[in-house]
Amino acid sequence: MKKVLLPLHEPVFGGNEWRYVKRCLDSTWVSTGAAFVERFEAAVASRLGVRHAVAVVNGTAALHLALEAAGVEAGCEVLAPSLTFIATANSAAYLGARPRFVDADPSTMGLDPVVLQDYLSRKARVRRGACWHRDTGRRVAACLPVHVLGHPPRLDRLLEVCGRWRIPVVEDATESLGSTFQGRAAGTFGLAGALSFNGNKIITTGGGGMVVTDDAATAARLRHLSTQAKKDPVAYVHDRLGYNYRLPGINAALGLAQLEQLDGFVKRKRRVARWYASALAGTDLAFRWEPDGARSNFWLNAVFAGSRDRARRIMAGLAAAGIESRPLWTPCHRQPIFKPPLTAGTLPVTDSLWRATVTLPSSANMTRRDVEAVARVLSSCP
Numbered sequence: 001m002k003k004v005l006l007p008l009h010e011p012v013f014g015g016n017e018w019r020y021v022k023r024c025l026d027s028t029w030v031s032t033g034a035a036f037v038e039r040f041e042a043a044v045a046s047r048l049g050v051r052h053a054v055a056v057v058n059g060t061a062a063l064h065l066a067l068e069a070a071g072v073e074a075g076c077e078v079l080a081p082s083l084t085f086i087a088t089a090n091s092a093a094y095l096g097a098r099p100r101f102v103d104a105d106p107s108t109m110g111l112d113p114v115v116l117q118d119y120l121s122r123k124a125r126v127r128r129g130a131c132w133h134r135d136t137g138r139r140v141a142a143c144l145p146v147h148v149l150g151h152p153p154r155l156d157r158l159l160e161v162c163g164r165w166r167i168p169v170v171e172d173a174t175e176s177l178g179s180t181f182q183g184r185a186a187g188t189f190g191l192a193g194a195l196s197f198n199g200n201k202i203i204t205t206g207g208g209g210m211v212v213t214d215d216a217a218t219a220a221r222l223r224h225l226s227t228q229a230k231k232d233p234v235a236y237v238h239d240r241l242g243y244n245y246r247l248p249g250i251n252a253a254l255g256l257a258q259l260e261q262l263d264g265f266v267k268r269k270r271r272v273a274r275w276y277a278s279a280l281a282g283t284d285l286a287f288r289w290e291p292d293g294a295r296s297n298f299w300l301n302a303v304f305a306g307s308r309d310r311a312r313r314i315m316a317g318l319a320a321a322g323i324e325s326r327p328l329w330t331p332c333h334r335q336p337i338f339k340p341p342l343t344a345g346t347l348p349v350t351d352s353l354w355r356a357t358v359t360l361p362s363s364a365n366m367t368r369r370d371v372e373a374v375a376r377v378l379s380s381c382p
């Protein structure tokens with residue numbers, strides 16, 4: 001195994017990270033009561049143009065809480081893409097709900113609004129202000145679109161369809177901090193949006209996440225659930241099953257410093273994407289560009305290689321050159337834990353994108369020479 005010269009995604013610590021973390025340590029408030037937590041929440045809310053932000057331990061916890069706050073409970077169904085990281089579907093399963101997988105839109109890689117509308121018009125009905133599945137009799141309690149690799153799905157159409165069928169929307173915006181769709185920040189379209197600050201995301205707190213929402217009641221529910229559902233600030237009285245999901249101050253200190261650099265990271269990552277696009281322009285590899293109406297953070301760049309065999313040859317060629325690359329996630333409808341899966345029809349686009357897509361090094365600190373080195377290996381793998 002050769003040494004990795006170009007990793008898929010590495011964090012860049014170029015701002016106030018050391019200073020804020022030291023200040024947090026000096027204050028001794030390293031845990032959840034820290035002032036840095038509130039400052040980080042306020043900064044994210046203001047950056048995204050949303051009223052409330054609740055910091056939690058990771059993006060998976062953010063999804064779990066957001067779905068619970070949206071009313072998902074045992075015995076419900078949650079509409080979700082299959083082409084996503086397993087955490088999306090797991091968050092529904094944690095609540096005893098079943099994910100129902102919907103095919104991807106080839107133009108965004110996200111949940112396809114046409115497939116969704118077609119499926120609901122055949123299989124759903126609205127009764128008592130909620131959506132119910134005609135065959136299973138279960139409530140369709142939420143729709144969870146994902147911004148795949150940072151690219152927003154067709155949120156205008158998805159919101160319209162879900163609105164018509166009375167289905168609350170929760171966005172998995174864990175990959176898309178800094179992206180916008182029709183000028184509005186990713187994560188702010190639905191009832192709530194989940195963010196992640198894992199080490200491989202566009203900004204990191206080591207591990208961390210956040211739920212953003214404009215709805216005050218939802219924000220209050222999120223805070224309550226994330227702090228063991230403690231009812232009263234003094235007495236230890238808990239009025240429902242809660243979680244210890246609050247983000248520690250030390251992570252929030254790191255997050256605040258990272259957030260200050262978000263605009264710079266987006267700018268640099270968009271430049272990396274443009275370099276890839278121009279370096280691959282003469283080849284038969286389809287570089288994934290941002291969807292119409294979107295301004296993407298280009299969290300991870302990707303090429304569509306046309307076939308699974310070619311994708312494999314490309315990944316082997318890159319590995320031999322010390323360049324890290326990955327396939328897309330094995331789709332959720334093919335995962336052993338969701339066997340047999342609930343699906344909304346067949347998922348041919350999901351399968352084809354999964355089999356032939358390769359994700360490429362995308363760190364904000366990449367140079368044009370780095371990108372051209374990757375492109376050269378790509379062009380030499382027939």
Ligand SMILES: *Cc1c(COP(=O)(O)O)cnc(C)c1O
Nearest residue numbers: 058059060085087088174196198
């Ligand atoms: C990263 C990620 C998550 C989970 O975030 P963590 O902070 O790692 O728990 C969920 N969904 C998607 C699509 C992700 O990429």
